[in-house]
Amino acid sequence: MQIGIVGAGAIGGSIAAALHRAGHTVELTARGENLDAIRRSGIHLTGAWGDHVADVTAHEALTVRPQLAFVTTKAQDARSAILANADVLRGLPIVVVQNGLESLDTARSALPEATWIGALALYAASYLSPGAVTITASGQTFLGADHGASDSTLTAALTLATATLAEAIPARAITNFRGAQWTKLIINQVNAMPAITGLSVQETISSPVLLPIVTASMREAVRTGFALGTRYVSLQGLSNTLLRAFSVAPITLGQGLPRLMARRMGDTPNPGSTLQSIRRGQLTEIDYLNGAVVAQAAAASRSAPINRTLVELVHEVERAGTFATPEHVATAVRR
Numbered sequence: 001m002q003i004g005i006v007g008a009g010a011i012g013g014s015i016a017a018a019l020h021r022a023g024h025t026v027e028l029t030a031r032g033e034n035l036d037a038i039r040r041s042g043i044h045l046t047g048a049w050g051d052h053v054a055d056v057t058a059h060e061a062l063t064v065r066p067q068l069a070f071v072t073t074k075a076q077d078a079r080s081a082i083l084a085n086a087d088v089l090r091g092l093p094i095v096v097v098q099n100g101l102e103s104l105d106t107a108r109s110a111l112p113e114a115t116w117i118g119a120l121a122l123y124a125a126s127y128l129s130p131g132a133v134t135i136t137a138s139g140q141t142f143l144g145a146d147h148g149a150s151d152s153t154l155t156a157a158l159t160l161a162t163a164t165l166a167e168a169i170p171a172r173a174i175t176n177f178r179g180a181q182w183t184k185l186i187i188n189q190v191n192a193m194p195a196i197t198g199l200s201v202q203e204t205i206s207s208p209v210l211l212p213i214v215t216a217s218m219r220e221a222v223r224t225g226f227a228l229g230t231r232y233v234s235l236q237g238l239s240n241t242l243l244r245a246f247s248v249a250p251i252t253l254g255q256g257l258p259r260l261m262a263r264r265m266g267d268t269p270n271p272g273s274t275l276q277s278i279r280r281g282q283l284t285e286i287d288y289l290n291g292a293v294v295a296q297a298a299a300a301s302r303s304a305p306i307n308r309t310l311v312e313l314v315h316e317v318e319r320a321g322t323f324a325t326p327e328h329v330a331t332a333v334r335r
């Protein structure tokens with residue numbers, strides 16, 4: 001099948017390589033030295049999914065109309081990336097693989113004339129260098145539609161996207177996609193601290209200074225979701241029941257949850273996608289992660305002060321280009 005992928009970073013590169021290995025013809029968009037490297041020698045995939053060099057075609061924008069497309073940029077870039085490829089993408093089934101709560105709304109408003117499927121990647125990928133991506137921890141990718149797969153076009157698109165992706169990587173469809181987005185938003189509570197400190201997810205969770213803060217921000221996020229009537233889903237060891245218990249547990253007991261998440265990531269240091277943006281001197285997605293919790297809390301007439309502080313600290317690192325110490329983070333959160 002002809003596949004088009006917009007955004008050749010950690011997720012786009014890894015999906016491109018895996019789909020190529022499964023026998024598909026892949027074109028993807030890339031820029032600068034990443035584009036040069038992919039044109040010269042393809043995409044080099046390493047890590048938990050094995051090694052593969054994918055001979056894909058790459059351009060600044062898609063040139064061939066695919067049968068199935070993927071948008072794999074960070075949330076803040078999705079709209080412009082979709083608009084830049086709108087002529088090729090119009091009318092197609094398209095999967096938007098993105099963290100946060102806004103992926104489908106953003107995609108639909110940028111290009112209403114397409115059938116949009118959401119996807120949540122539970123695997124961890126790092127962009128190593130131009131043309132090179134690695135999987136630091138394997139995991140499922142969940143696909144769904146936030147209005148439910150109610151009409152036949154949407155159902156057909158979801159079936160096609162899930163079947164195609166599942167040939168290449170662990171993937172399956174999920175019915176309560178909004179609940180899955182919220183559950184992933186809770187998992188993404190591990191992203192801010194690496195972006196603030198420069199440490200890996202595993203290092204931040206094993207820090208006695210940072211772990212209570214991650215746990216408290218996670219509890220704040222879980223409570224916000226419940227206040228809005230969210231039904232969390234069962235994925236990656238989490239469930240609605242577990243998160244209900246976590247939402248009322250004392251912080252010392254609750255620390256088991258981020259510890260469990262870090263353990264599932266294995267021993268290969270995972271910077272998380274937010275620290276990877278910082279390392280490349282790019283703006284992060286934090287407004288769509290902890291920032292979404294702050295916005296959703298306001299919508300529920302609540303506040304989320306720890307999430308707000310973490311957003312500010314990430315923006316501080318984006319501006320200053322220097323990481324904060326765990327003690328600085330603890331002082332900022334206490335304030």
Ligand SMILES: NC(=O)C1=CN([C@@H]2O[C@H](COP(=O)(O)OP(=O)(O)OC[C@H]3O[C@@H](n4cnc5c(N)ncnc54)[C@H](OP(=O)(O)O)[C@@H]3O)[C@@H](O)[C@H]2O)C=CC1
Nearest residue numbers: 007008009010011031073074077081098099121124125273
């Ligand atoms: N990495 C991970 O482990 C995981 C990431 N995710 C989520 O997946 C999504 C993608 O993340 P990830 O792959 O890590 O991000 P990356 O930053 O690694 O990749 C994003 C890619 O999009 C490209 N891009 C940016 N703007 C545009 C544009 N306007 N047009 C075309 N391409 C563009 C970037 O190119 P350039 O560098 O040239 O700007 C980059 O290659 C995010 O929502 C993230 O939260 C979810 C689960 C795990």
Ligand SMILES: CC(C)(CO)C(=O)C(=O)O
Nearest residue numbers: 122123124125270272273
């Ligand atoms: C699951 C996790 C934390 C994997 O790294 C992720 O979604 C991200 O990095 O954005």
